[in-house]
Amino acid sequence: MSDNAISQWPDVDAVEKDLDRLVHTPIRRLSDEILAEYHAWYEANAAGSKATFEEAQRYIPGGVQHNLALNDPWALDIVKAEGAHLWDVDGNRYIDFLQAGGPTVLGSNYAPVREEITQLIADCGPVTGMLHAYEVKLAKLIHDFMPNVQKFRMLGSGTEGVMAAVRAARAYTGKSHVIKVGGAYHGWSDQVVFGLRIPGTGSLEAAGIPAGALQLTQEVAPGDLDELRAKLAANAGNGGTAAVFVEPIGPESGAHLVRHGFNAQVRELCDEFGALLVFDEVVTGFRLGMGGAQGYFGVKPDLTVFGKCVAGGYPAAGGIGGSDEVMNVFAGGLTAAGKRALVGGTLSANPMSCAAGYHTLLEMDRTNAPAIAGRAGDRLRAGLSALIARYDLPYVVYNVGSVVHLHTSGVLHLSIHDPEFFTELGPRKDMLGQMSMAFSAEGVVTLAGSRLYTSMADTDEVIDDALARFDRVFARV
Ligand SMILES: Cc1ncc(COP(=O)(O)O)c(C=O)c1O
Incomplete structure (x- = not known):
């Protein structure tokens, strides 16, 4: 690599x-x-x-x-x-x-990727609604670069990836709270428009979002492991914590920088309290290396959210990946057994976005x-x-x-x-x-x-x- x-x-x-x-x-x-x-x-x-x-x-x-x-x-x-x-x-x-x-x-x-996309559009247009081999190629390539991602679900944006992660974490753990770090941006869906940009600002930017939608969202100060532990402990007797979300280099893509060992310590706390650790790698995924921030820090998240590079700058850039066990809550189709968490969209995983992601990631690695x-x-x-x-x-x-x-x-x-x-x-x-x-x-x-x-x-x-x-x-x- x-x-x-x-x-x-x-x-x-x-x-x-x-x-x-x-x-x-x-x-x-x-x-x-x-x-x-x-x-x-x-x-x-x-x-x-x-x-x-x-x-x-x-x-x-x-x-x-x-x-x-x-x-x-x-x-x-x-x-x-x-x-x-x-x-x-x-x-x-x-x-x-x-x-x-x-x-x-x-x-x-970038011309080599553009040429592949032009060819694909000439062959089948940007979308058919049916399975395309590029969907498989992209999911497999992501797995090769990030072995923690055993299964990958392509979506339309980083925001959608975060929405899916919140849902999967609750479906899988049966717990209710989600904790994020103050200042972090995880897209604009109802449950994470909380404590944006400046830590401690809570629902200051949440106009149009009913208070109930944010009732189970909590914020901890950047780098504050004691506060994280206290929140996890308090939640334990009160519905539990389904997931802790981090931007692994720190909120707002490192505008509030984390200490090098922070993610490993969050991992330990998640294990202790049975919460899933979600890495939002919308920015860091592939930009910081083909193994993402998780490869750099050597920390295994339960779920990884993707965006941006995952479609190489082409439209519909988003997704979520993780272990077979957690990701199977998204298994679609009439025969899927067990818990069923609904995600998807008409243009999710269209061949164009998947081809763009696939060729972009190959080129990024090669060059x-x-x-x-x-x-x-x-x-x-x-x-x-x-x-x-x-x-x-x-x-x-x-x-x-x-x-x-x-x-x-x-x-x-x-x-x-x-x-x-x-x-x-x-x-x-x-x-x-x-x-x-x-x-x-x-x-x-x-x-x-x-x-x-x-x-x-x-x-x-x-x-x-x-x-x-x-x-x-x-x-x-
Ligand atoms: C860390 C992070 N998560 C999520 C998102 C949301 O992604 P999107 O804009 O594709 O919805 C962004 C967007 O900038 C981001 O920086």
């Missing part, structure tokens, strides 16, 4: 100390004059995107179909993607560190893409760190392979218990939008101004080009 992406686990104590300093330092943002200059850049160079966005606002709520596309002062209308770059309708070229939110570790629009992308992440982090030092900024940067976190305002690390929380929240959140706008105007697209995914297409030249562009922004703070 190819190498994993992580050359070194970050020094979590040092990162936490730096983040603590960041949130207790007044924000260091771009001045209003500089922001006006960036705004003028958009007016002069991105009129085509502006026109698309103005029309989008009439027909699409908020003007974008997904938060990933948010950009100030308006969303960019992208017409071409290839390798490390995106081009907008006005002809501007951007270095792409958004990577569609994570799936394109091979780089955008050593996770490790190459990881080295690009190392280079980007080292360069950003040098810039932060040069301009004496309080910003914090670290990376877990090809997942690079750049905290400029520290908004995710504000404490809900701090009396200043609501005063600080607005300006620190706004600052991310401002940084993101400046980065894009300088030709670098990021995820919300604070996360940067690298890919195999990010050569040293691309990274150094990006660093020169970040330099122009940081120099003006």
